[in-house]
Amino acid sequence: xxAPKKISITINGQVCEGEQGQTILEIARANNIYIxxxxxxxxLTPWGGCRLCIVEVEGxxxxxxxxxxxxxxxxxxxxHNDRLVALRKATLELLFxxxxxxxxxxxYNKGDCGLQHQGLAHGITGIRYxxxxxxxxxxxxxRYFGIDHNRCxxxxxxxxxxxxxxxxxxLDVSSRGIKNQIVVDMNTTFGASxxxxxxxxxxxxxxxxxxxxxAAAFRGQWTSSVQILTTCTECPVGCxxxxxxxxxxxxxxxxxxxxxxxxxxxCVKGRYQTWAEPRDRITTPLIKGQPATWDEALxxxxxxxxxxxxxxxxxxxxxxxxxxxxAIAGVAGKFGQxxxxxxxxxxxxxxxxxxxGDALRKLQDADAIIVLGAQxxxxxxxxxxxxRVAVRKRGAKLLIFHARKSELDRHADVAANVVSLESKLWNxxxxxxxxxxxxxxxxxxxxxxxxxxxxxxxLIAIFEANTGGSEPLLIGLPVSANALAMSxxxxxxxxxVGPWLDAKPLKFLHIVVGDALDGGAGLLEEKYVxxxxxxxxxLVVQASYKSALTDKASVVLPATIWCEKTxxxxxxxxRELPLRPVVTVAGEARDDKAILESVYA
Amino acid sequence: MWLSGCSGxxxxxxxxxxxxxxxxxxxxxxxxxxxxxxxxxxxxxDVGIVEGCVNNTDQEHELKMLRERCKVLIALGDCAxxxxxxxxxxxxxxxxxxxxxxxxxxxxxxACIPNDPVVPKLLPKAHPLQEIxxxxxxxxxxxxxxxxIWFALTELLAGRIPQLNEKNMRYD
Numbered sequence: 001x002x003a004p005k006k007i008s009i010t011i012n013g014q015v016c017e018g019e020q021g022q023t024i025l026e027i028a029r030a031n032n033i034y035i036x037x038x039x040x041x042x043x044l045t046p047w048g049g050c051r052l053c054i055v056e057v058e059g060x061x062x063x064x065x066x067x068x069x070x071x072x073x074x075x076x077x078x079x080h081n082d083r084l085v086a087l088r089k090a091t092l093e094l095l096f097x098x099x100x101x102x103x104x105x106x107x108y109n110k111g112d113c114g115l116q117h118q119g120l121a122h123g124i125t126g127i128r129y130x131x132x133x134x135x136x137x138x139x140x141x142x143r144y145f146g147i148d149h150n151r152c153x154x155x156x157x158x159x160x161x162x163x164x165x166x167x168x169x170x171l172d173v174s175s176r177g178i179k180n181q182i183v184v185d186m187n188t189t190f191g192a193s194x195x196x197x198x199x200x201x202x203x204x205x206x207x208x209x210x211x212x213x214x215a216a217a218f219r220g221q222w223t224s225s226v227q228i229l230t231t232c233t234e235c236p237v238g239c240x241x242x243x244x245x246x247x248x249x250x251x252x253x254x255x256x257x258x259x260x261x262x263x264x265x266x267c268v269k270g271r272y273q274t275w276a277e278p279r280d281r282i283t284t285p286l287i288k289g290q291p292a293t294w295d296e297a298l299x300x301x302x303x304x305x306x307x308x309x310x311x312x313x314x315x316x317x318x319x320x321x322x323x324x325x326x327a328i329a330g331v332a333g334k335f336g337q338x339x340x341x342x343x344x345x346x347x348x349x350x351x352x353x354x355x356x357g358d359a360l361r362k363l364q365d366a367d368a369i370i371v372l373g374a375q376x377x378x379x380x381x382x383x384x385x386x387x388r389v390a391v392r393k394r395g396a397k398l399l400i401f402h403a404r405k406s407e408l409d410r411h412a413d414v415a416a417n418v419v420s421l422e423s424k425l426w427n428x429x430x431x432x433x434x435x436x437x438x439x440x441x442x443x444x445x446x447x448x449x450x451x452x453x454x455x456x457x458x459l460i461a462i463f464e465a466n467t468g469g470s471e472p473l474l475i476g477l478p479v480s481a482n483a484l485a486m487s488x489x490x491x492x493x494x495x496x497v498g499p500w501l502d503a504k505p506l507k508f509l510h511i512v513v514g515d516a517l518d519g520g521a522g523l524l525e526e527k528y529v530x531x532x533x534x535x536x537x538x539l540v541v542q543a544s545y546k547s548a549l550t551d552k553a554s555v556v557l558p559a560t561i562w563c564e565k566t567x568x569x570x571x572x573x574x575r576e577l578p579l580r581p582v583v584t585v586a587g588e589a590r591d592d593k594a595i596l597e598s599v600y601a
Numbered sequence: 602m603w604l605s606g607c608s609g610x611x612x613x614x615x616x617x618x619x620x621x622x623x624x625x626x627x628x629x630x631x632x633x634x635x636x637x638x639x640x641x642x643x644x645x646x647d648v649g650i651v652e653g654c655v656n657n658t659d660q661e662h663e664l665k666m667l668r669e670r671c672k673v674l675i676a677l678g679d680c681a682x683x684x685x686x687x688x689x690x691x692x693x694x695x696x697x698x699x700x701x702x703x704x705x706x707x708x709x710x711x712a713c714i715p716n717d718p719v720v721p722k723l724l725p726k727a728h729p730l731q732e733i734x735x736x737x738x739x740x741x742x743x744x745x746x747x748x749x750i751w752f753a754l755t756e757l758l759a760g761r762i763p764q765l766n767e768k769n770m771r772y773d
Contacts, residue, residue: 100692102685104743109773120767126682126731126739133684133691133726 267381
């Protein structure tokens with residue numbers, strides 16, 4: 001690749017170096033020269049719509065938007081003079097007069113709003129134009145966020161984010177002129193949208209309070225919050241989180257833009273589900289449902305655990321930290337059997353854990369992507385967004401095999417939800433993959449079934465024929481958050497808990513549910529498990545949230561949740577990612593590792 | 602002068618605290634909600650400060666009268682500057698607003714829209730001051746900080762037009 005040509009421009013008399021193809025704004029920012037913007041957002045295609053970033057280029061009688069104007073070598077730029085400031089003020093006044101920007105009733109006031117900030121920075125006290133006071137709707141049908149068109153300035157950052165980052169293009173603009181409005185799908189609501197993934201990236205991108213998070217509204221300004229970086233533990237992708245906190249409470253959860261994994265993007269799980277849903281937290285130990293002290297609970301467990309080793313078992317959710325996993329491996333010798341419970345066909349995926357370095361970045365560069373037996377739209381939203389962007393923006397082919405129907409199917413060249421081995425399908429597959437030079441196979445639990453293995457072998461053969469022997473990028477995508485690293489730590493995976501419980505008669509069972517959002521209730525959905533649990537003398541459940549499972553327990557031990565933990569998890573790329581405490585521990589909850597050690601070490 | 606506003610801007614004026622003693626050395630407060638003078642006796646003044654927007658016929662009359670009787674007119678606070686919260690009704694027809702307020706509330710016992718001739722008529726829309734009269738200075742804020750008000754008053758006393766900026770001004 002040829003290195004871009006170096007160019008040099010003069011901004012406000014200062015000589016600034018840049019590269020051919022960079023915009024005036026990019027070079028100015030790189031040289032710490034401030035130009036006000038509203039519709040510009042790093043990482044998105046420039047729009048040039050808000051006109052705040054206008055500059056003068058010597059020799060050009062017109063002003064130009066610096067965000068959308070490529071710099072030309074040797075030009076002289078002026079960013080601030082009386083004319084430019086007057087134009088910017090007029091633009092801002094028009095924006096203020098166009099809709100109902102009533103700052104006192106907006107949660108994004110006091111510093112969070114780009115429009116308010118620019119108005120104040122430009123010293124605008126009153127508006128010289130008549131206010132239009134248009135009657136505009138507010139859509140609060142979405143589960144986690146809403147849109148108030150009264151506050152919208154039509155900068156289209158949400159639209160570009162939805163299209164270019166999440167890759168679904170749910171949002172767009174309807175109508176013309178003064179009637180321009182952001183629309184969801186074909187003018188429906190967030191609640192009724194069948195394309196919106198609820199990733200909430202649009203809300204983060206919104207410079208005003210038009211798009212707002214329901215749970216974060218009026219919790220405090222993010223601009224004056226303390227921001228703590230940690231890691232999402234809801235799936236094996238391990239996205240970086242930037243958690244906004246104030247007075248020991250979470251204000252909002254955004255993606256960490258500097259994370260090499262997700263570069264600031266999140267899915268609905270990390271962005272909202274961990275904190276914006278009502279859940280009953282367990283804050284004290286419980287004995288037979290009644291609050292107890294830790295000493296009482298530990299004494300009760302130690303007494304009940306005085307049974308034969310073969311009659312004791314330890315069952316763990318596949319989402320604990322690496323440190324807790326090591327602790328589990330350490331105390332496993334005291335139990336007849338120890339296992340982590342994983343989803344269908346996931347045990348084989350964990351049996352020989354394989355990590356793919358830099359998988360997410362490479363995935364976005366692939367020119368053909370196969371999704372085999374995985375459900376990224378449901379389980380790993382950020383992977384799904386990377387796939388959509390590769391397909392929609394970079395022309396990658398997408399083939400889906402042996403997976404449930406999902407939103408991803410409509411972007412696919414071939415979507416064989418039920419795989420057949422007919423030659424008709426495989427001729428289509430070969431045609432779609434012809435010429436693929438950088439193929440990637442994202443394989444999930446169902447790839448481990450006999451049909452999945454057959455498909456995998458055939459695909460690799462096709463790729464190898466195409467590329468003359470080089471192997472495709474293989475990305476193993478388990479559902480469970482830290483199952484790969486836990487497996488590596490020596491904890492065996494079990495898919496069917498029923499037979500596992502039934503194999504030996506048990507008197508004592510300790511289940512580490514940890515901060516699983518369902519409080520372990522999912523275990524009870526498996527056939528026979530509720531009945532088998534009834535037969536156990538002492539059921540200890542270590543969990544953060546109340547559930548049907550904790551209701552059944554003889555002793556419940558309160559565990560810390562994601563935003564209270566310290567430790568590491570390992571993502572599917574093999575990165576060791578840190579968990580940092582964001583808020584102090586609720587009530588008497590304790591860390592999973594500390595609990596296990598205090599009971600069994 | 603107190604038009605359609607919550608009186609929070611007046612409270613913010615009082616928030617200049619002991620500086621008010623300094624202020625009254627230089628100015629006389631001739632007309633205010635706390636000075637018992639009827640509108641018809643409104644005095645001629647140097648500076649008229651108005652909180653709130655113009656919502657009804659009486660307020661329109663009062664504001665126009667003040668404009669004639671003052672040299673410098675200040676719109677104090679967001680209601681006077683932008684219409685703010687009282688202007689939320691501008692998105693709806695007046696009869697719908699009245700009906701919602703007097704006929705449809707959860708606590709309505711006898712539905713009746715006030716129609717006594719003594720009650721001033723609501724205007725079809727709420728108006729920021731500048732839509733009715735010429736305004737010489739806008740001080741936005743809900744309410745403006747006491748320091749901002751103090752700055753504006755001291756600048757006026759010094760014979761200058763106050764230049765508000767990012768540091769002393771707010772919209773919320």
